[in-house]
Amino acid sequence: MTTLADPVPGGRPGDVERAGALSGELAGRGVHGIVLAYVDTAGIGRVKTIPTAKLASAAAWGVGMSPVFDTFLANDSIVTTDVLGSPDGDLRLYPDLDQLVELAAQPGWAWAPVDRITQEGERHPGCSRTFLRRTVQEAAAHQEITFKAAVEIEWAVARPPDADGAFVPAVTGPAYGATRQVELSDCAAELLAALARQGVDVDQFHPEYAAGQFELSVAALDPVAAADRSVLVRQTIRAVARRHGLAVSFAPAVSGQGVGNGGHIHLSAWRDGVNLHAGGDRRHGMRPEAESIAAGVLGHLPALTAVTAPSPASYLRLKPSQWAGVFTAWGRETREAGLRVITGMAGHRDQAANLEVKPVDLAANPYLALGCLIAAGLDGLAKGARLPQEITGDPAHLSDAEGVRRLPTSLGEAVEEFRTCRPLRAALGPVLADAVIAVRQGEIGAVAGLDDDQVAAAYRWKY
Structure with missing residues (x-):
């Protein structure tokens, strides 16, 4: 609790x-x-x-x-x-x-x-944890809806950087490979043991696609606890790695090219203990409330990227055809869409069905990200929003005329979308919304004139 x-x-x-x-x-x-x-x-x-x-x-x-x-x-x-x-x-x-x-x-x-x-x-109007807690409380009080959430953790394992801060992977095995798991075996075993001692329920741990990259998934909790857990898990990963003479980076991109580190968010809405994403008569078993929440998230996704992808380095990761979810599209188990509808296995869908929001990385404040996603979903619920046509395959091959829009390609574009998104700004309140804009503009200014490799280097060891 x-x-x-x-x-x-x-x-x-x-x-x-x-x-x-x-x-x-x-x-x-x-x-x-x-x-x-x-x-x-x-x-x-x-x-x-x-x-x-x-x-x-x-x-x-x-x-x-x-x-x-x-x-x-x-x-x-x-x-x-x-x-x-x-x-x-x-x-x-x-x-x-x-x-x-x-x-x-x-x-x-x-x-x-x-x-x-x-x-x-x-209450301090700039406290992101308070913002998330209030958003969750208001949903329960006014719509009788509660939420469960989980944040995926991706990170790159490196040898301790020299003075130049270069990234040198600490493991050399292939993507998703058994070799890579063996190379990190002692460190990984200690990590799982540490998380278990801390009461963290780990669902999966495995090598990922990019050089030196791993991913860890945890069980869903109430949104405030899920955000807390995301912070705690990263603290633990960093501490265990240090005990093994390794460095870790949760930055969206450790280099100017290639696949970066994500922080996908899983979110489900519940009422009276019933998962609203299963057992309904809408597409893929969604109940009307779940579809409207999904439509609200999808509709506000361009503005949400100012919160879920808040670093200039985030846009080095948000590239088409890299499973980063850079289009305003949705589909069942479609990993290239910005919003992935997960139904889960037959026989377990009443527990497993949820939404996965793809354009999220671990530069995001998890309290802000979850609070804004829920606020966007509640806006869709209030408006009775419906999802557009579902897509299959890679949306990079579709056109704007087919209802698929590319998400912002820079932090500056995301900030402009956020400026004009009244529901998100209203949910945050003027103090926190203005802080988001000011900090994002400051980050843009901090990397003005830098190329992609220099931007990646500027944030490589910050997260």
């Missing part, structure tokens, strides 16, 4: 006492510090840490942090909006005790995601 109540000064009922007990238990197991984790608008994981003995104080009064981090770029430069980016003000970080976990690959440390509130005890 995820704590769904907003933090309050003095602590939520029972939190301070619970934090005190947890602090004692962790200390007894040799845990000396707790990582308080959040993700900024640029998609960079940022942290503050506290001694384990201070957990009860953090549950009561939070831990201080400047609001300026909402407008950090990936290179640590700072941009501004009309309310963010100044040196003024303070926020309080509150750990979610339900998600607190001892880090198996970092002895002596525990980890918890945080929500951020103001010193006056109000």
Whole structure:
């Protein structure tokens, strides 16, 4: 479970006492510090840490942090909006005790995601985790719909970079190959063991297509917990790799050419314990609500890319005919379409059916990405939207006249789509929506004049 109540000064009922007990238990197991984790608008994981003995104080009064981090770029430069980016003000970080976990690959440390509130005890309008939680709560309250989600993790394993930061794959086996799995065998086994100790339910782990690339899939959870898990899994992958003398990159592209790292999102809508993507009379068993949600996501996909593919390096990955999903098209099990409808195996569809959103990478803040996808789906639900004609095969061979549109080919194009998308901007609110635009514009400026290889190098070790 995820704590769904907003933090309050003095602590939520029972939190301070619970934090005190947890602090004692962790200390007894040799845990000396707790990582308080959040993700900024640029998609960079940022942290503050506290001694384990201070957990009860953090549950009561939070831990201080400047609001300026909402407008950090990936290179640590700072941009501004009309309310963010100044040196003024303070926020309080509150750990979610339900998600607190001892880090198996970092002895002596525990980890918890945080929500951020103001010193006056109000929700911080720039907190992406709060945005996702509120979006989920409103869907449950007004439409009686809940969601399950999972974020796929793709990464490239490398030898530790020299001063020039070059990427040198740590394994040489072929795509999806048994040789590559053997080459990473010890590290991979430790990773699976660490994730199991942390309560992460892994569905699959395998070598992927690109040089040195692997993928890990986890079980679906409520969206806030799914975003938390995405952050935790990456922290664990990085820590295990380091213990084996390896480096990892979750960047959308580690080079200017070839297949990049994705972060596909799986999403399903439920009502009263029933999966709305199965057992219905619409195409492929969808119920009317599921089709409208899918149509809302598909219709807003060009604007969504400003959130799901937020880095200039994202557009090195988003190329046709590379299974990146760069067209506004949908189909059952069509991996080239921007939206893939998954029905699952016969006999298991009531549990397995879901949507896979393809143009997503791990430069995306998972809280922003999931919140915006759900908001887009709810907009489609409110309008009773219907899906257009389904496609089969590679949409790169279809024409605009056939209803298939290429997604933005640059971050600048994506930002312009986002600017004019009222449903997404309204869902985010003006403070967070303006932060998204400002940070994206800052990233565009940071790589102005660079070629593809230089853009890839600029972000290679940031994520």
